[in-house]
Amino acid sequence: MTGIDKVQLQKVIVHKVGNPTRGEQLKLSENPLTLNDEQVKQLLGKYFLQGFNDNELYHFTHLSDVGLNEVFTYVKTFFHDTKSFLEVSANLARFLYSKSTHVRVKEGELYVALLEDVPFENDFVSAVGIFKSESKESFLKVFEHGQSLEVTAEDGININKVDKGCLVFKTNEADGYALCVLDNTNKQQDAQYWVKDFLQVEPVANDYHFTNEYLQVVKQFATQEMPEHFEVTKGQQIDLMQRGLEYFKEKDQFNLQEFTDTIIQYDEMKQQFAEFTDNYARSKSMTFENEFDINLSAVKKQSKAFKNVLKLDKNFHIYIHGRRDLIERGFDEQTGKHYYKLYFEEEA
Numbered sequence: 001m002t003g004i005d006k007v008q009l010q011k012v013i014v015h016k017v018g019n020p021t022r023g024e025q026l027k028l029s030e031n032p033l034t035l036n037d038e039q040v041k042q043l044l045g046k047y048f049l050q051g052f053n054d055n056e057l058y059h060f061t062h063l064s065d066v067g068l069n070e071v072f073t074y075v076k077t078f079f080h081d082t083k084s085f086l087e088v089s090a091n092l093a094r095f096l097y098s099k100s101t102h103v104r105v106k107e108g109e110l111y112v113a114l115l116e117d118v119p120f121e122n123d124f125v126s127a128v129g130i131f132k133s134e135s136k137e138s139f140l141k142v143f144e145h146g147q148s149l150e151v152t153a154e155d156g157i158n159i160n161k162v163d164k165g166c167l168v169f170k171t172n173e174a175d176g177y178a179l180c181v182l183d184n185t186n187k188q189q190d191a192q193y194w195v196k197d198f199l200q201v202e203p204v205a206n207d208y209h210f211t212n213e214y215l216q217v218v219k220q221f222a223t224q225e226m227p228e229h230f231e232v233t234k235g236q237q238i239d240l241m242q243r244g245l246e247y248f249k250e251k252d253q254f255n256l257q258e259f260t261d262t263i264i265q266y267d268e269m270k271q272q273f274a275e276f277t278d279n280y281a282r283s284k285s286m287t288f289e290n291e292f293d294i295n296l297s298a299v300k301k302q303s304k305a306f307k308n309v310l311k312l313d314k315n316f317h318i319y320i321h322g323r324r325d326l327i328e329r330g331f332d333e334q335t336g337k338h339y340y341k342l343y344f345e346e347e348a
Contacts, residue, residue: 011085017110032086058204060200075168082114088112099198115127128170130165134185163184181201214248219302222241
């Protein structure tokens with residue numbers, strides 16, 4: 001998230017939230033932090049905000065009515081009455097405690113913060129931040145002891161990465177607000193209590209979302225679906241991923257028919273790709289558009305996960321950037337080993 005240097009941290013309160021199934025307690029603070037130390041305020045601001053991707057937006061949801069979403073209701077109460085800060089933060093902590101029953105959920109500190117002058121699109125707005133720290137790290141503290149120096153070990157929080165976070169912007173109330181979400185721990189499907197059970201949010205269906213998810217489809221189809229239904233080599237899988245990625249890099253707008261014809265040559269595989277895309281969308285409770293503007297921020301993010309390296313035993317790595325037709329795979333019966341032929345015009 002950019003432009004966070006001018007964000008004003010107005011209030012912060014910290015509560016302790018344990019896992020009730022392990023007998024851990026909920027401990028509520030009676031007062032917000034004093035925030036007299038300017039350095040502490042700056043460190044907290046950095047800790048809270050630096051990890052968010054403000055292109056990737058979410059909104060609160062509910063099966064029947066977003067007004068029944070607990071976190072949405074608590075945040076709305078605060079936005080309409082800022083004097084309710086203590087009550088709202090305590091209600092958020094109680095609700096999180098009730099949802100912290102999975103075996104993987106760790107005890108941690110819940111921070112609720114009021115922030116002002118937060119950059120959002122082309123404006124600056126108020127926001128409520130909800131953060132949880134679960135991971136502790138050991139560090140050494142050096143201090144003077146008489147005429148000597150001593151060292152002691154302490155446990156603390158690494159301010160370079162928040163474990164879980166949610167930043168709710170004071171905008172789009174009727175649509176469940178606009179918010180950013182982070183969950184850097186418990187990424188397993190059975191332990192995503194922060195996003196699914198506590199916040200109950202879904203991605204905003206915008207160009208960033210469609211671009212990001214479609215690139216995920218391409219990657220998963222190439223790495224999981226293709227080898228299950230077709231006889232393909234690793235090189236062919238990499239080639240499909242690279243052609244898909246290049247399409248998103250080179251085009252301004254996505255067109256489903258054009259995209260499918262560009263990256264897939266065989267009708268049978270095109271049909272399998274269409275079925276896989278539909279199944280993927282259903283699993284995410286979303287609907288893909290056949291046309292949308294390509295978001296370059298999403299392309300940049302996803303391109304890091306697209307591998308173009310063909311690893312051969314522990315001896316060779318082949319980087320494939322295109323022209324799959326210039327790579328030939330075979331098997332040598334005399335040596336009993338597979339081989340690749342690479343055709344090129346000149347060495348660099």
